[in-house]
Amino acid sequence: MRRNSKSTAETVERGHFNxxxxxxxxxxxxxxxxxxxxxxxxxxxxxxETLLFRLxxxxxxxxxxxIYRTLKHLLDSKLVRQVDLGRNRAFYExxxxxxxxxxLVCVACGKVVEFSTVTIQKLQNFVCEEFNxxxxxxxxxxLGTCESCQSSx
Amino acid sequence: MRRNSKSTAETVERGHFNxxxxxxxxxxxxxxxxxxxxxxxxxxxxxxETLLFRLxxxxxxxxxxxIYRTLKHLLDSKLVRQVDLGRNRAFYExxxxxxxxxxLVCVACGKVVEFSTVTIQKLQNFVCEEFNxxxxxxxxxxLGTCESCQSSx
DNA sequence: TTGCTATTGCGTCTCATTCTCAATATGAGC
DNA sequence: GCTCATATTGAGAATGAGACGCAATAGCAA
Numbered sequence: 001m002r003r004n005s006k007s008t009a010e011t012v013e014r015g016h017f018n019x020x021x022x023x024x025x026x027x028x029x030x031x032x033x034x035x036x037x038x039x040x041x042x043x044x045x046x047x048x049e050t051l052l053f054r055l056x057x058x059x060x061x062x063x064x065x066x067i068y069r070t071l072k073h074l075l076d077s078k079l080v081r082q083v084d085l086g087r088n089r090a091f092y093e094x095x096x097x098x099x100x101x102x103x104l105v106c107v108a109c110g111k112v113v114e115f116s117t118v119t120i121q122k123l124q125n126f127v128c129e130e131f132n133x134x135x136x137x138x139x140x141x142x143l144g145t146c147e148s149c150q151s152s153x
Numbered sequence: 154m155r156r157n158s159k160s161t162a163e164t165v166e167r168g169h170f171n172x173x174x175x176x177x178x179x180x181x182x183x184x185x186x187x188x189x190x191x192x193x194x195x196x197x198x199x200x201x202e203t204l205l206f207r208l209x210x211x212x213x214x215x216x217x218x219x220i221y222r223t224l225k226h227l228l229d230s231k232l233v234r235q236v237d238l239g240r241n242r243a244f245y246e247x248x249x250x251x252x253x254x255x256x257l258v259c260v261a262c263g264k265v266v267e268f269s270t271v272t273i274q275k276l277q278n279f280v281c282e283e284f285n286x287x288x289x290x291x292x293x294x295x296l297g298t299c300e301s302c303q304s305s306x
Numbered sequence: 307t308t309g310c311t312a313t314t315g316c317g318t319c320t321c322a323t324t325c326t327c328a329a330t331a332t333g334a335g336c
Numbered sequence: 337g338c339t340c341a342t343a344t345t346g347a348g349a350a351t352g353a354g355a356c357g358c359a360a361t362a363g364c365a366a
Contacts, residue, residue, distance in 0.1 A: 025345060027332050048322080057321055063346045068323065084237065084292070088354090104286055115280050119272065124295055127268050132300040133257055139239065140276055140293040147285040171344065180312060180363050201353080216315045241323090242353060 013079060013096065020077035034060045035070045038132075045083060045091045045112050062118050085112060086143050102140045108149035165250065166193050166232060173230035187213045188223045189232075198236060198244045198265050238265060239296050255293045261302035 018037055021028055038055055039046070046054075048067055055062050071092065074080035081095040085105050100121060104113040120140055128135045170189055174181055183276040191208055192199070199207075201220055208215050224245065227233035234248040238258050253274060273293055281288045 025343085029332070029344065031345070056188055061346095065324080065347080066345060069344085086292070104280060104284055106286070107289055113284050113286075115284070117276065117280075119276055123270065123272055127257060127270075127295060128297060131257055131266050131268070132303075133259070133266075133295070133297040134303050135295055135297040138293070138295045139237070139298075142280060142286070142288055142290070142291045144281060144286040144288040144290075150285075150287050178312085182313065182363070184314070214315095218316080218355085219314060268330085 002036075007117050010037075010040060016079055016096070017074075017077060020073065020079075024073075026073070030074070031062045032070050034062060035067060036074070039080060040076065040094065043094065045085065045093050047087075047089055047091050084139050084141055085110075086141060102142075104142045104144070104147055106146035107143050108145050111146050113146075157178050162249075163193060169232055169249070170230060173226065173232075177226075179226070184215045184219050184306070185223050185226075187215060188220060189227070192227065192233060193247065196247065198238065198246050200240075202244055237264075237292050237294060239294060255295075257295045257297070259299035259302055260296050261298050264299050266299075296297075 002073045013036065017032075018028065020026075021032070026032075034055060035051070038051060038058075038060070041054075048064065048071070051067055052062070052064055055067075071080065074092075075082060078095055080092050083091050083093055083103060085091045085103065086107065087110075100118065101116045102120060104115060105111070120138070124135055124138055127133075156256075164190065171181065173202075174185070179185075181240075183262060188204070190252070191204060191211075194207075201217065201224070204220055205215070205217055208220075224233065227245075228235060231248055233245050236244050236246050236256060238244045238256065239260070253271065254267045254269045255273060257268060259263070273291070277288055277291055280286075
């Protein structure tokens with residue numbers, strides 16, 4: 001059971017992405033497969049540069065443009081979600097089975113802590129009902145300084 | 154009473170900014186005064202381009218660079234707050250006496266609705282306590298489609 | 307009025323992201 | 337397995353927000 005949990009997850013992701021590619025008449029290229037693998041090989045939040053660096057380290061030469069293009073497809077297929085960490089560039093995280101969590105970001109060291117909350121979801125429903133909005137997505141981050149950065153200043 | 158509320162508000166803003174300039178050994182220039190006036194002449198959310206356009210329309214020729222520089226001072230003096238409206242550039246709003254509100258943004262027409270909530274504040278305190286973070290600021294927006302954009306699609 | 311220096315405007319620079327386009331790779335049909 | 341239409345890639349140019357350097361200008365204290 002345990003032994004196969006990782007490969008099972010990989011299969012699920014691979015399957016989702018293949019479905020998506022099929023439905024949209026997109027091809028299963030080396031580049032897309034490698035980017036997918038790399039994205040799902042860790043659970044960190046990542047940006048384009050990090051992903052590029054990780055791929056290059058493995059001698060998987062994929063251009064920056066292709067990473068940007070593939071990330072769009074991963075977002076569109078809901079396999080990946082974009083997160084705002086208060087920096088001036090986009091960060092990403094896995095999306096599958098990881099609903100309803102928000103981010104606490106240390107402005108000093110960049111550490112990211114995830115926290116779950118149902119309150120946010122209830123609040124969103126309440127507000128949208130009041131103003132007759134149909135919600136698409138929300139973005140909530142708390143920026144501050146983490147414990148260790150507080151003491152070292 | 155009523156009659157003077159607007160000019161009183163203006164005086165308060167002008168006063169705050171003058172204090173700020175004084176405290177930081179900064180000069181009261183034409184450009185800074187005009188930008189301050191323009192910023193406080195409406196209650197809309199605005200970006201740098203809009204501000205530039207509005208100033209040019211009034212023949213108040215101020216460079217883009219000066220607007221960026223002055224906005225930094227307005228942020229620093231807490232007269233203006235930066236808001237994330239899910240676009241790829243910064244938007245701003247008045248800050249004085251307008252604490253604790255969040256934004257609901259229509260992804261179709263760009264309309265912005267403000268809503269107040271104390272829940273967010275409580276939630277923030279709770280989460281920060283749990284993870285030993287010292288909060289600096291938070292950012293919360295709900296993106297969706299407004300009533301009229303829902304019907305016209 | 308003078309003179310020190312903060313400030314401005316212009317143009318340039320950076321950085322993230324998108325676009326263009328020629329060369330290449332995929333995969334459906336044979 | 338081979339062919340061919342076309343989706344995709346990589347390299348580099350383009351874009352757009354914002355920051356920066358510098359010479360010219362303007363505040364303001366004396």
